[in-house]
Amino acid sequence: MMTMRRTGVYVDGTSIDMNGGHGMRYDVLRALAGRADAAIQRLHAYLTFDERRATRSPEYEARVKGYQAALRDKGFRVTVKPLKHYAEEDGVEMIKSNSELGIAVDALSETATLDTILLATGDGDFVEVVRALQKKGCRVEVLGFDSVSAELRDVADQFINGYLIPNLLPVRDAPPGLPVWGQIGSxxxxxxxxxxxxxxxxxxxxxxxxxxxxxxxxxxxxxxxxxxxxxxxxxxxxxxxxxxxxxxxxxxxxxxxxxxxxxxxxxxxxxx
Incomplete structure (x- = not known):
C-alpha cells in the first residue's frame, strides 16, 4: 500500500515579492503542494509589516492587514515581522526584515511529520537550512521567480520556476475574459x-x-x-x-x- 506523501509549505514573502513574485496566488501554491494527492500538513507564510508607514498611512495598514487575513482564510499560518529602519554610514536609510530564522526553526522542528517541503524563496541564506532538512529525510523543493541564488537552486532536490506554474502568477496586462490558461487564446x-x-x-x-x-x-x-x-x-x-x-x-x-x-x-x- 502506497503511503500518502506529507507536505509542508514555507513562503518567504519578502523574497518572493521583491524578486518577481508580487501577486503570487497562494491558493495555486497550495494546490501545487498538494498535487498527486499529497496531504498538506503545514502552510506557513512569513510577511513583513512597516509599522512606521502604518502610523502615517491608514490605507497601507488596512490593505496589509486585509491581505494577511485573506491568506489566513486560505489556510496559511501567517507570521509577521516588523521592518527595521536603519541608517548606513553615508546617511542613506535602509530597511530590513529577517524572516530566515523563523522559517528555519519552524521547518526543522516540523520535519518529523513531513516528507516534502516546498520552500518559496530565492535567498541563498537558506542553503544550509535545505541541507539540514535533507539530512532529516525531507525532500526539499525550492520555488522562486527572479534573482534565485544559484547555490540554492543546486542544493534543492528540485527547483521550480514559479513563472511556469499555471496561474501561480497573473499574466501581464491580461484583458478581461481571457480564456483559461492552456486553452486556445490564452x-x-x-x-x-x-x-x-x-x-x-x-x-x-x-x-x-x-x-x-x-x-x-x-x-x-x-x-x-x-x-x-x-x-x-x-x-x-x-x-x-x-x-x-x-x-x-x-x-x-x-x-x-x-x-x-x-x-x-x-x-x-x-x-x-
Missing part, C-alpha cells in the same frame, strides 16, 4: 527547448494545466510551435534555446499538420 509561459537558427522556427515547452505528479518533469509539458518573427525582441533569438529565459505568449490554433498550437506575441518575462 496567454501562458514556457521555455524554448528547441530552436533552428537557420530555419527560424522552434518549440516552447509549457504546462497546459497544473502538474499532478509528485516529481515535476519536462516530459510532462506540452509543446507550442513558434516562428522567430513572433518574438517581440528579435535579439533574443541568438540565445535560444534556453531554459533560463521565460517566454510569455498567446496560444493560437495550430497552423501545421502536426496539430501543435502556435505561440504568438512572444514576450520575455524573465532571464533577459
Amino acid at each position: 496567454r501562458v509561459r514556457g521555455v524554448c527547448n528547441r530552436f533552428e537558427q537557420e530555419d527560424g522556427y522552434g518549440f516552447i515547452a509549457f504546462w497546459s494545466s497544473l502538474p499532478n505528479t509528485p516529481l515535476l518533469a519536462a516530459t510532462e509539458t506540452s509543446p507550442a510551435y513558434f516562428r522567430g518573427s513572433s518574438l517581440q525582441d528579435p535579439t533574443t533569438l541568438s540565445r535560444l534555446p534556453s531554459r533560463s529565459i521565460v517566454l510569455e505568449f498567446e496560444l493560437a490554433s495550430p497552423t501545421r499538420l502536426n496539430g501543435i498550437p502556435e505561440a504568438r506575441g512572444i514576450q520575455i518575462v524573465s532571464g533577459a
Whole structure:
C-alpha cells in the first residue's frame, strides 16, 4: 500500500515579492503542494509589516492587514515581522526584515511529520537550512521567480520556476475574459527547448494545466510551435534555446499538420 506523501509549505514573502513574485496566488501554491494527492500538513507564510508607514498611512495598514487575513482564510499560518529602519554610514536609510530564522526553526522542528517541503524563496541564506532538512529525510523543493541564488537552486532536490506554474502568477496586462490558461487564446509561459537558427522556427515547452505528479518533469509539458518573427525582441533569438529565459505568449490554433498550437506575441518575462 502506497503511503500518502506529507507536505509542508514555507513562503518567504519578502523574497518572493521583491524578486518577481508580487501577486503570487497562494491558493495555486497550495494546490501545487498538494498535487498527486499529497496531504498538506503545514502552510506557513512569513510577511513583513512597516509599522512606521502604518502610523502615517491608514490605507497601507488596512490593505496589509486585509491581505494577511485573506491568506489566513486560505489556510496559511501567517507570521509577521516588523521592518527595521536603519541608517548606513553615508546617511542613506535602509530597511530590513529577517524572516530566515523563523522559517528555519519552524521547518526543522516540523520535519518529523513531513516528507516534502516546498520552500518559496530565492535567498541563498537558506542553503544550509535545505541541507539540514535533507539530512532529516525531507525532500526539499525550492520555488522562486527572479534573482534565485544559484547555490540554492543546486542544493534543492528540485527547483521550480514559479513563472511556469499555471496561474501561480497573473499574466501581464491580461484583458478581461481571457480564456483559461492552456486553452486556445490564452496567454501562458514556457521555455524554448528547441530552436533552428537557420530555419527560424522552434518549440516552447509549457504546462497546459497544473502538474499532478509528485516529481515535476519536462516530459510532462506540452509543446507550442513558434516562428522567430513572433518574438517581440528579435535579439533574443541568438540565445535560444534556453531554459533560463521565460517566454510569455498567446496560444493560437495550430497552423501545421502536426496539430501543435502556435505561440504568438512572444514576450520575455524573465532571464533577459
